[in-house]
Amino acid sequence: MPYNAGLTFMNERLANHPKMDIPKTYDPKQAEEHHYARWEGQGFFAPEINRDPDAPVFSIVIPPPNVTGSLHMGHALQHTMMDVLTRYKRMCGFRTLWLPGMDHAGISTQLVVTRELKKEGIARHDLGRGKFVERVWKWKQESGGQITTQMRREGASVDWSREKFTMDEDLSRVVREVFVRLYDEGLIYRGNRIVNWCPNDQTVLSDLEVEKLPQAGKLYYLRYPVKDSDQLVTVATTRPETMLGDTAVAVNPNDERYTRLVGATILLPLTGREIPVVADEFVDPEFGTGAVKITPAHDPNDYELGLRHDLAQVVVIDQRAKMTQAAGADFVGLDRYKARQKVVEKFEELGLLEKVVDYEFSISKCERCKSVIEPLVSTQWFCRMENLRDLALDLLAREKKPRFVPEVPYEKIYRNWLENLRDWTISRQLWWGHQIPAWYTAEGELVVARNFEEAAARAGTDKLTQDPDVLDTWFSSALWPFSTLGWPENTDDLRTFYPTSVLVTARDIIFLWVSRMVMMGLKFTGERPFDDVFVTGTILDKDGQRMSKTKMNGVDPLDVFDKYGVDATRLTLAAVGTTDIRWNEKQVESYRNFANKIWNAARFCLLNSEGAAVDPQILKATGSDLALHDRWILSRLNKTTLEVRKALAEYDFHQAVQTLYHFFWDDFCDWYIELIKQDVTAEAATPRRTEARTRLLSVLEQALRLLHPFMPYITEDLWQRLPGKQDERMHSAYRGASPTIMLAAFPESVVALVDERAEWEMQAVIDLVSRVRNIRSEMNIKPGDRITVLVGAPDDRLRQVLTASIDQLMRLTRAASVNIQSELSAPRASARAVLAGGAEVAVPLEGLIDFDQERQRLRREQEKLQAEAAKLNAQLGNPQFVERAPHERVDEVRVRIADIEQRTAQLNQTLENLK
RNA sequence: AGGCACGUACGUCAAUGGUAGACGGCUUCCCUUACAAGGAAGAGGUUGGGGGUUCGAGUCCCUCCGUGCCUACCA
Numbered sequence: 001m002p003y004n005a006g007l008t009f010m011n012e013r014l015a016n017h018p019k020m021d022i023p024k025t026y027d028p029k030q031a032e033e034h035h036y037a038r039w040e041g042q043g044f045f046a047p048e049i050n051r052d053p054d055a056p057v058f059s060i061v062i063p064p065p066n067v068t069g070s071l072h073m074g075h076a077l078q079h080t081m082m083d084v085l086t087r088y089k090r091m092c093g094f095r096t097l098w099l100p101g102m103d104h105a106g107i108s109t110q111l112v113v114t115r116e117l118k119k120e121g122i123a124r125h126d127l128g129r130g131k132f133v134e135r136v137w138k139w140k141q142e143s144g145g146q147i148t149t150q151m152r153r154e155g156a157s158v159d160w161s162r163e164k165f166t167m168d169e170d171l172s173r174v175v176r177e178v179f180v181r182l183y184d185e186g187l188i189y190r191g192n193r194i195v196n197w198c199p200n201d202q203t204v205l206s207d208l209e210v211e212k213l214p215q216a217g218k219l220y221y222l223r224y225p226v227k228d229s230d231q232l233v234t235v236a237t238t239r240p241e242t243m244l245g246d247t248a249v250a251v252n253p254n255d256e257r258y259t260r261l262v263g264a265t266i267l268l269p270l271t272g273r274e275i276p277v278v279a280d281e282f283v284d285p286e287f288g289t290g291a292v293k294i295t296p297a298h299d300p301n302d303y304e305l306g307l308r309h310d311l312a313q314v315v316v317i318d319q320r321a322k323m324t325q326a327a328g329a330d331f332v333g334l335d336r337y338k339a340r341q342k343v344v345e346k347f348e349e350l351g352l353l354e355k356v357v358d359y360e361f362s363i364s365k366c367e368r369c370k371s372v373i374e375p376l377v378s379t380q381w382f383c384r385m386e387n388l389r390d391l392a393l394d395l396l397a398r399e400k401k402p403r404f405v406p407e408v409p410y411e412k413i414y415r416n417w418l419e420n421l422r423d424w425t426i427s428r429q430l431w432w433g434h435q436i437p438a439w440y441t442a443e444g445e446l447v448v449a450r451n452f453e454e455a456a457a458r459a460g461t462d463k464l465t466q467d468p469d470v471l472d473t474w475f476s477s478a479l480w481p482f483s484t485l486g487w488p489e490n491t492d493d494l495r496t497f498y499p500t501s502v503l504v505t506a507r508d509i510i511f512l513w514v515s516r517m518v519m520m521g522l523k524f525t526g527e528r529p530f531d532d533v534f535v536t537g538t539i540l541d542k543d544g545q546r547m548s549k550t551k552m553n554g555v556d557p558l559d560v561f562d563k564y565g566v567d568a569t570r571l572t573l574a575a576v577g578t579t580d581i582r583w584n585e586k587q588v589e590s591y592r593n594f595a596n597k598i599w600n601a602a603r604f605c606l607l608n609s610e611g612a613a614v615d616p617q618i619l620k621a622t623g624s625d626l627a628l629h630d631r632w633i634l635s636r637l638n639k640t641t642l643e644v645r646k647a648l649a650e651y652d653f654h655q656a657v658q659t660l661y662h663f664f665w666d667d668f669c670d671w672y673i674e675l676i677k678q679d680v681t682a683e684a685a686t687p688r689r690t691e692a693r694t695r696l697l698s699v700l701e702q703a704l705r706l707l708h709p710f711m712p713y714i715t716e717d718l719w720q721r722l723p724g725k726q727d728e729r730m731h732s733a734y735r736g737a738s739p740t741i742m743l744a745a746f747p748e749s750v751v752a753l754v755d756e757r758a759e760w761e762m763q764a765v766i767d768l769v770s771r772v773r774n775i776r777s778e779m780n781i782k783p784g785d786r787i788t789v790l791v792g793a794p795d796d797r798l799r800q801v802l803t804a805s806i807d808q809l810m811r812l813t814r815a816a817s818v819n820i821q822s823e824l825s826a827p828r829a830s831a832r833a834v835l836a837g838g839a840e841v842a843v844p845l846e847g848l849i850d851f852d853q854e855r856q857r858l859r860r861e862q863e864k865l866q867a868e869a870a871k872l873n874a875q876l877g878n879p880q881f882v883e884r885a886p887h888e889r890v891d892e893v894r895v896r897i898a899d900i901e902q903r904t905a906q907l908n909q910t911l912e913n914l915k
Numbered sequence: 916a917g918g919c920a921c922g923u924a925c926g927u928c929a930a931u932g933g934u935a936g937a938c939g940g941c942u943u944c945c946c947u948u949a950c951a952a953g954g955a956a957g958a959g960g961u962u963g964g965g966g967g968u969u970c971g972a973g974u975c976c977c978u979c980c981g982u983g984c985c986u987a988c989c990a
Contacts, residue, residue: 024950212987219990237990250990284989292990301988361990409919413985416918420986507984542927544983575928575938580920580983584927586939593952594938604949654929658937673949681948770956776944777956783945814947868934875933881970889933889971896934 022606022721026599028565031717036152044742046159047496050095052733058089059097059497061481062158063505063513064166066105067140068112071150073539073547073573073583074506076557079156080573081536081653082504086157087709088648089501091746093733097497098157099484101164102145106433106473107201107368113139113432129431129468136432150558155566155712157742162493164484166476167434174483175476176437176450178524183438183448187384188426190438190446194296194303195380195425196364199321200371203429204380206472207422208512210373212362219359220344221289223352224249227265227274233258234354236288238361239298240347241339243268244327245316246275248294250305253279255290269352270343271328278309297377313377321374336374381427381436381469388519389421395518395528402503402518402533405651406578410510410535417511426472433470440465478516481529488524498525502532502651510535534651538580539573547583555583567711568592571661574710577654594661595714598707601669602718605693605700608680612693613724614701622753628765628805629675631758633699636667642749644706657710664703671766672699675808697722701729702747709746716741761801765809768802768841771833772813775843778857779831779850786816792824793839832858832910834903840910855914862907869900 043049060082065075082098090096113136114124124132151158164171182188196205220240223232233249249266251258262279282305283292296306297313306313316327323331323339330346331339347353364373395401396415404410427436438448439455442463449455456462476483485494499521505514514533521529539555541547547554560569568591575587619634626634640663647656679692701722708715719741720726726739734743772789781787789809793799802809802820809818826832826842829849833841872893875881882890 022949025952026950235990239990282988282990287989294990299988299990301990304988362987409985413919417986538984540983546983577928579928582927584939587927589952590938593950596952597950600950600953602949607949658929662937669949670954677949773955774957780944783947783955871934875971878970884970885933892933 022603024600024603026565026596026714028561028567028595028713031713032153032155032561032566035713035716036155039157039740039742040152040160042738042740043161044737044740045098045157046161047095047097049737049743050090050093050733051735052093052095055093055095055733057096057496057501058086058094059099059500060086060502060504061099061484061500062101063503063509064101064103064164064477064480065147066108067102067144067165068105068108069147071147071154071557073555073557075147076154076569077536077539077573077576078504078506079151079154080570081534081651083154083156083570083712084574084653084656084709085502085504085648087712087742088746090157090742091705091708091731091744093731093745095496095733097159097162097493099162099164099497100148100151100156100158100160101480101484102147102166103473103477104165104167104433106428106430106470107203109136109140109144110430110432111201111368124431132431153558153561153566155570157712162484166473166480170486171476171479171483172434173450174479174487175434175471177488178479178520179437179471179475180448180450181524182383187387188381188448189384190379190381192377192379193382193425194300194375194377197319197374197376197378198366198369198371199319199374200369201366201430202319204378204425204427205366205373206425206474208474209367210364211367212364214360215363216358216360217363219288219357220347221354221356222269222293222347223354224266224269224293225352226261226277227267229264231261232352233261233266233277233291234289235291235293237293238359239340240343241323241331241336242295242298242316243293243343244271244323244331244339245295245297245314246273246293247296247306247311247314248275248309249277250280250283250292250294250309251277251290252283252285253281255283255285257285257290269350270330270346273314278305278311280305280308298375300375303375303377315377317374317376319374319376321372380425381438381467381471383424383426385421385423385519388523389418391522392515392518393418395522399528401528402514402530405532405534410507410533414510414515418515424472426475427467427469428472429468430470433473434476436467436469436471438467440467474512474516477513478520479524481517481521482525494525499528500530502534503530504534504536506538507535532651535578537576537578539576540580540582542582542584544582560585560588564588564592565595565713567714568595570712571595571657571710574653575657577652594665595711597665597669598704598711598714599718601664601673602700602704602721604673605696606721609693609697609723611685611690612697614697614722614729615694615724616698616701616729618691618694619698619702620750620753622755628758628761628801629672629808630695631755632762633667633672634753635755635758636663636672637699637702637747638749638751638753640667641702641706641747642754645746645749648709660707660710664707668699668703671762672696674812678807678811697724704741705729705744705747708741708744712742719744764798764801764835764837765805767835768809768839769812771835771841772815772843775831775833775841776813779843779845779848779853781843781845781848783814786814787843787845789813789815789818790824790826790830790842790844791818791820791839792822792841793820793837794822795837795839798837798839828913833861834906834910836899836903838902838906840906851914855911858907858911858914862904862911865900865904865907869897869904872897872900 086096086098196210198205217238219236219238221234221236223234225232235249246268261277264277266275266277268275294302294305296302296311297315298317314326316324317336318324321336323334325332366373438446440446441459441461447455447459449458455464481500482498485498487494517529541553545553568588571591572588640659643659644656676692676696679689680696682689704715704719729744731743731745737743791802793802799820799822806818824840824842827844829846830842830844831854876893
């Protein structure tokens with residue numbers, strides 16, 4: 001990779017031209033245009049950019065989005081968090097890999113292409129399997145994966161050179177390898193079972209792919225005659241049409257109403273079949289009539305019960321949800337709902353319909369196409385889970401891995417699910433996907449092998465037919481963390497990046513995906529696939545509803561990017577953290593304003609940068625010869641760095657964003673720039689001016705680095721414009737790479753530069769300025785009016801601090817003079833305020849002051865203090881508080897009360913003087 | 916049906932059991948030479964209701980109300 005090729009790009013155009021024309025408003029589009037292509041082209045995203053052989057490793061595999069999908073808010077949210085972590089770790093010198101890729105998404109993709117064919121008037125089956133699959137690949141080539149373009153827009157720093165697709169040949173080989181190994185161990189088997197069948201998609205679905213929805217329906221009470229008697233037994237059902245396949249009636253063995261009936265024979269109406277009455281604990285005597293019709297071929301519970309009682313399975317509904325021959329001549333070929341109607345009519349004619357009542361129950365629907373699932377008995381492939389499950393449970397019990405963030409409630413949810421795990425239906429009747437590596441001989445003998453040749457060798461014949469089924473899409477997803485890194489070969493990538501560091505995901509796929517990755521990872525690599533699982537919150541619409549395609553209530557992240565910029569959107573998303581939030585565009589707007597603030601702060605620094613350059617070394621110097629605001633900003637910078645690092649270590653994105661926002665806006669812009677302005681904007685090019693400029697630029701440069709993981713575009717754009725030697729700002733692991741803030745060292749927090757004294761002193765200055773501004777505002781003094789500020793500060797240290805900042809105080813309060821004494825002496829016609837530490841401030845307002853107004857203002861102040869004092873005194877008045885609370889807390893309260901008392905006394909005095 | 920979250924300012928959200936905050940919105944003043952996407956100042960809360968534990972509860976426990984999610988074989 002030619003590391004220097006891109007050097008000229010930004011450098012020539014931008015750097016060292018501080019007087020160039022910088023627009024007053026930040027234009028995100030301008031910044032978003034260039035940088036990504038350069039980052040990608042220069043290989044900055046690839047771990048190879050890191051030249052330090054001993055660098056620690058950080059890796060993430062992306063939850064592969066569906067190849068059919070386009071970017072939605074959920075992606076944008078997860079990608080932002082993954083990118084923040086990746087960029088942060090990269091700047092910390094980690095060998096960093098964020099591996100991108102896509103999922104072949106069996107059902108979705110097959111549906112998309114089938115629909116496309118339909119428009120051309122072609123049916124899937126007319127085309128045939130081979131041609132169809134070809135067509136899917138063509139579709140993928142042409143219109144699949146638009147999400148990868150969108151991810152580039154997001155600024156996602158994924159290593160595109162390692163991009164994977166679950167249907168790639170190497171990943172498909174891994175799928176077959178795993179399948180064969182599991183089969184050989186007896187963990188995969190073929191069996192005849194009742195499964196969830198989607199009559200529309202014509203495939204089986206796992207339990208996790210069906211959704212249960214409440215449905216307003218009817219409960220039909222049907223009368224069945226008992227053979228050799230005139231008795232009738234009434235059963236209740238929501239699906240009358242299935243009675244055609246009934247092979248028993250069941251009652252609870254303890255239900256005295258039916259004791260005599262057990263063992264009797266029922267004459268099943270409409271069919272003339274004879275079926276037994278059996279006793280089974282499963283039956284709830286309280287529900288319905290206490291007698292249940294049993295249809296083993298079309299209901300999961302009945303299926304189980306049928307096995308227990310050795311009942312026949314009569315299949316009356318086929319894979320298209322139409323009635324079969326076995327349903328009888330009157331019904332064959334009818335749709336299941338038509339058949340239902342007809343059964344009910346016939347029962348009514350026979351006088352066997354007791355009643356129909358309204359009833360709400362839950363119905364299973366296909367998650368993809370929303371068709372009502374038909375439980376059918378069919379031959380499928382299953383994966384036995386006990387063994388795999390125990391691997392995952394052991395890891396959790398023994399090592400508490402993976403570590404869920406937030407731990408509550410996800411660890412428990414994960415464990416409970418594993419504990420109740422059932423076998424996984426892994427076959428699907430689709431054409432698009434990994435075809436099951438199983439072949440049948442002409443005699444019907446089954447051979448499982450890695451490929452046709454191996455199968456032929458094992459079977460001793462090449463007259464083989466491959467099983468037509470494909471594997472559940474989640475089967476290949478479960479292998480993702482190691483299949484993408486080269487397993488089963490012991491590749492460099494596998495050794496280096498596996499186990500991965502963290503998985504960032506939404507909560508709805510903890511079962512579908514997270515748990516299965518853990519099980520498969522442990523089974524085949526012997527190691528966990530990732531250390532941590534960070535579960536993000538969900539973005540809801542403004543009414544608290546989930547965003548979904550069908551509801552049309554989704555907000556398109558790309559629209560938000562267009563309107564407010566990528567960086568502002570990322571900041572909004574990062575601040576979401578782990579809680580569900582309602583989408584609020586105003587939030588993005590405020591971060592857009594923040595981006596503009598950054599832009600303008602940098603603009604100010606650059607417009608006043610002549611003769612100066614960024615010099616990180618200048619920020620290491622400490623000592624009492626530094627001005628207060630310089631010591632203070634260093635302290636704030638280092639504290640901020642510490643907090644941001646701590647927050648990111650705990651995945652507390654929300655905290656990190658808040659900290660950065662307030663540091664940059666409040667500390668850096670509102671105070672530091674204002675305090676250093678005089679020195680920086682001085683006319684004469686003195687060493688003092690140069691130093692101030694250097695210091696200002698250097699603080700800004702550090703701030704940009706801190707912000708970069710969250711706001712990659714604006715920070716890169718501005719960083720490139722800062723004067724000075726860029727190579728020196730790069731992390732040592734990336735020496736030689738073309739300069740970029742992406743590879744600059746993330747600031748270290750230097751404890752020695754956290755200066756509590758400076759923070760205390762600065763706070764005194766800020767307090768004083770705020771009090772005077774308050775007076776100006778409340779007394780309606782025009783901004784242009786020059787005032788006199790009189791300060792009485794009995795505390796020596798405070799007086800020294802304020803005296804040293806006297807020029808600053810004048811500018812910030814727009815005062816003609818600031819006079820600081822140990823005792824306040826001010827004319828009667830003054831507005832006054834009291835400060836912490838017994839200091840007072842007065843602004844003489846001869847002729848301007850309204851004494852009534854001033855008295856009111858002071859009284860309001862007093863009331864506030866008294867309310868607080870009352871609370872604190874009550875606390876202190878409680879002997880048990882003094883006795884039991886920690887001493888420090890009691891002392892704190894005492895100090896606070898003393899301070900309030902002093903201020904109250906001063907206010908009283910002031911009020912007295914006003915009379 | 917069970918289980919689990921959540922309920923804080925007008926809105927969206929923060930707050931290791933220790934003086935309830937931020938941003939937006941709102942009010943007043945200001946186009947002060949980085950930024951009106953800005954600056955300064957301000958108003959606004961018995962933290963859904965009720966009980967309990969504690970010196971002290973938004974935070975822990977119970978209960979009720981409201982909202983959301985997950986799991987489940989009640990025909």
